[in-house]
Amino acid sequence: MNDPADKPARRYHPLLNLTLARVREFLREPEAVFWGYVFPLFLVVALGVAFRNRPVSSFRIAVEDGDQAESVAAALHRDPRFRAMVCDAQEGRLRLRTGRADAIIAVSGKSPTRYEYYFDPTRTESVLARNAADDFLQRAAGRRDPVEVRDQEVNEPGGRYIDFLVPGLIGMGLMGGGLWGVGFAVVEMRIRKLLKRYVATPMKRSHFLAALVVSRLLFTVTEVLLLLVFARVIFGVASQGSYLAIGLLILLGSLGFSGIGLLLASRARTIEAISGLINAAMLPMWIGSGIFFSTERFPEAVQPALMLLPLTPLIHAVRSTMLEGASLLSLGTDVAIVVAWGCLSFVLALRRFRWN
Amino acid sequence: MVPETMARDPDGGQRMMSLAIRCSDLRKTYPGKPPVEAVRGIDLAIEEGECFAVLGPNGAGKTTTIEILEGLLEPTSGDVEVLGMRWRHSAAAIRERIGISLQETRFSDKLTVREILTLFRSFYRSGLAPEEVIARVSLEDRADTWVKNLSGGQKQRLAVATALVGDPVLMFLDEPTTGLDPHSRRQLAQIILDCRRHGRTTLLTTHYMEEAERLCDRVAIVDHGRIIALGSPRELIARLGGDHVVEFSVQSPEAVQLPAEWWSGLPAVTGCRYEDGLVHLSVTEPHVVLPALLEWLAARQWHLASLTIRQASLDDVFISLTGRPFEPREAESR
Numbered sequence: 001m002n003d004p005a006d007k008p009a010r011r012y013h014p015l016l017n018l019t020l021a022r023v024r025e026f027l028r029e030p031e032a033v034f035w036g037y038v039f040p041l042f043l044v045v046a047l048g049v050a051f052r053n054r055p056v057s058s059f060r061i062a063v064e065d066g067d068q069a070e071s072v073a074a075a076l077h078r079d080p081r082f083r084a085m086v087c088d089a090q091e092g093r094l095r096l097r098t099g100r101a102d103a104i105i106a107v108s109g110k111s112p113t114r115y116e117y118y119f120d121p122t123r124t125e126s127v128l129a130r131n132a133a134d135d136f137l138q139r140a141a142g143r144r145d146p147v148e149v150r151d152q153e154v155n156e157p158g159g160r161y162i163d164f165l166v167p168g169l170i171g172m173g174l175m176g177g178g179l180w181g182v183g184f185a186v187v188e189m190r191i192r193k194l195l196k197r198y199v200a201t202p203m204k205r206s207h208f209l210a211a212l213v214v215s216r217l218l219f220t221v222t223e224v225l226l227l228l229v230f231a232r233v234i235f236g237v238a239s240q241g242s243y244l245a246i247g248l249l250i251l252l253g254s255l256g257f258s259g260i261g262l263l264l265a266s267r268a269r270t271i272e273a274i275s276g277l278i279n280a281a282m283l284p285m286w287i288g289s290g291i292f293f294s295t296e297r298f299p300e301a302v303q304p305a306l307m308l309l310p311l312t313p314l315i316h317a318v319r320s321t322m323l324e325g326a327s328l329l330s331l332g333t334d335v336a337i338v339v340a341w342g343c344l345s346f347v348l349a350l351r352r353f354r355w356n
Numbered sequence: 357m358v359p360e361t362m363a364r365d366p367d368g369g370q371r372m373m374s375l376a377i378r379c380s381d382l383r384k385t386y387p388g389k390p391p392v393e394a395v396r397g398i399d400l401a402i403e404e405g406e407c408f409a410v411l412g413p414n415g416a417g418k419t420t421t422i423e424i425l426e427g428l429l430e431p432t433s434g435d436v437e438v439l440g441m442r443w444r445h446s447a448a449a450i451r452e453r454i455g456i457s458l459q460e461t462r463f464s465d466k467l468t469v470r471e472i473l474t475l476f477r478s479f480y481r482s483g484l485a486p487e488e489v490i491a492r493v494s495l496e497d498r499a500d501t502w503v504k505n506l507s508g509g510q511k512q513r514l515a516v517a518t519a520l521v522g523d524p525v526l527m528f529l530d531e532p533t534t535g536l537d538p539h540s541r542r543q544l545a546q547i548i549l550d551c552r553r554h555g556r557t558t559l560l561t562t563h564y565m566e567e568a569e570r571l572c573d574r575v576a577i578v579d580h581g582r583i584i585a586l587g588s589p590r591e592l593i594a595r596l597g598g599d600h601v602v603e604f605s606v607q608s609p610e611a612v613q614l615p616a617e618w619w620s621g622l623p624a625v626t627g628c629r630y631e632d633g634l635v636h637l638s639v640t641e642p643h644v645v646l647p648a649l650l651e652w653l654a655a656r657q658w659h660l661a662s663l664t665i666r667q668a669s670l671d672d673v674f675i676s677l678t679g680r681p682f683e684p685r686e687a688e689s690r
Binding site: 011012013014016017018020021024025028029192193194196197198199200201202203356 | 426427428429448451452456458460461462463464466467471472474475476477478479480481502518522
């Protein structure tokens with residue numbers, strides 16, 4: 001019954017066919033393409049623009065209404081860094097509290113004049129505004145600095161927020177791609193009874209799992225490449241370290257998170273269950289793995305715990321490579337943690353996996 | 357039918373004795389409170405080349421049975437042999453030679469018929485070209501259509517095609533026609549007959565009695581996890597004692613009061629019962645019973661409100677065995 005003209009070798013390689021099926025399904029799903037590829041770029045632009053490193057330029061100073069208020073405000077106006085407004089005490093406090101003023105100056109007395117500053121010591125710009133205004137007013141009043149000062153402005157690629165952010169977004173993409181891309185896909189196939197249908201054929205289970213991982217890798221590499229190229233073209237984000245090292249880290253990260261996705265999906269039988277599991281798994285990493293801000297903001301005591309999450313060392317390694325040009329060898333611990341997560345979750349997933 | 361039989365048995369009868377499926381005292385109990393005994397001791401011996409139907413109402417244990425035979429479900433106890441092999445030792449070898457269509461599989465919405473069949477073909481060491489299978493199930497004009505744009509019947513034909521693509525000697529089709537419109541059911545019946553012609557052993561489950569009658573060499577009627585009747589449709593119907601059924605109703609309050617047995621006084625009647633206000637008579641010779649019946653009615657001045665004569669069917673077998681109708685008709689058009 002075999003058709004002799006039906007040459008099986010290439011056309012019928014199961015791994016190739018399973019991978020192709022995943023790729024086709026992905027590309028034919030406009031939403032998947034949008035959330036996978038376009039959305040991260042939006043995120044880069046939005047965050048890159050919102051947190052662009054503008055010189056801390058305009059300090060908004062509220063000058064409390066009084067005899068000399070107008071003249072102080074006028075003096076501040078001469079320096080472009082300040083935007084001064086005169087208002088009464090109550091209005092000033094309200095502005096400070098709601099972030100519409102960075103500091104308040106209350107002027108009292110006449111020779112000697114006294115300035116009273118109201119500012120919020122927990123807000124960087126408030127402290128800066130107070131100091132800058134004081135500095136300016138003191139000089140205007142005739143203060144002479146004993147030491148000569150010269151300012152040199154430095155703003156090189158590598159030190160900006162966007163440079164910090166891109167490695168974080170790469171890590172986030174790897175995490176989301178692995179967990180959602182693999183975890184969700186598996187549970188969906190289980191619900192559709194497609195997993196059961198597959199195991200009713202001679203298909204090798206290893207082929208099926210390999211196809212999941214390989215297709216995920218293809219999507220992720222494309223996604224990350226797009227992100228890197230985009231960040232480079234728009235914001236001039238470049239890596240100080242080797243791109244080969246970054247590529248290797250991306251590969252490990254993608255495999256690791258595919259493994260975790262598989263583990264989460266190994267027994268889940270409903271979309272609700274897998275969504276909950278994935279969200280629960282992602283939440284600590286969203287906050288604690290240094291995607292948007294440095295993990296150093298967390299207390300010293302929790303640092304080791306954060307480093308044990310798979311995303312933290314991954315982002316740390318990518319960031320160190322990109323920003324500091326660190327070599328892979330110096331990132332051994334990071335790499336080891338990511339690899340350990342990957343291996344452990346794959347093994348566990350295979351043991352627990354529910355095919356029917 | 358003769359050429360079919362020949363094609364089915366090219367070795368001149370030598371293979372007649374080899375069994376495609378054999379199982380004995382198959383049991384499956386699902387744990388729970390209380391535990392559900394889905395299958396309670398089923399024995400089957402299905403010969404190579406046979407088209408065999410497991411028939412029964414919903415919840416009778418058909419799917420559990422077929423999934424145990426397919427190696428997808430572990431039986432609680434009992435012994436299964438498929439193509440002379442056992443799942444425990446030769447799963448890979450069995451899988452290469454069987455084809456399965458599950459009761460409900462939703463293939464990926466955005467893959468085409470051809471892509472899915474090429475994928476399934478790739479799982480088998482040898483098999484049919486996807487194009488050939490597409491032709492077998494008459495989906496040529498839908499070959500490059502996404503699954504989500506197929507009709508229910510086309511999807512079901514695709515499911516059967518995935519079972520065929522490995523060129524199996526043994527096919528399992530779990531409710532291939534359930535929920536389909538009559539036209540689609542006819543198309544699927546054609547595919548199954550075609551498989552039979554190609555000598556494939558086919559085990560199917562269905563709850564359409566007339567389908568089993570038309571397509572299958574033998575049927576096993578299953579109820580509450582047990583086989584309550586086994587044989588060729590003709591044999592089972594013959595066991596009723598009459599292969600015709602006369603159904604009638606009478607416009608007379610007295611007649612309705614009568615016990616069903618009262619009518620067994622008519623000649624050539626082998627059984628009688630009431631159902632839905634109708635009197636059902638199992639009859640060997642309709643031409644004998646009819647004049648007698650009309651005479652009885654005329655003598656009592658009772659008026660005949662309706663009268664039907666038909667061939668006895670497996671439905672009648674089921675009712676005579678269980679005392680209840682097989683399936684509410686509405687359930688068929690889901």
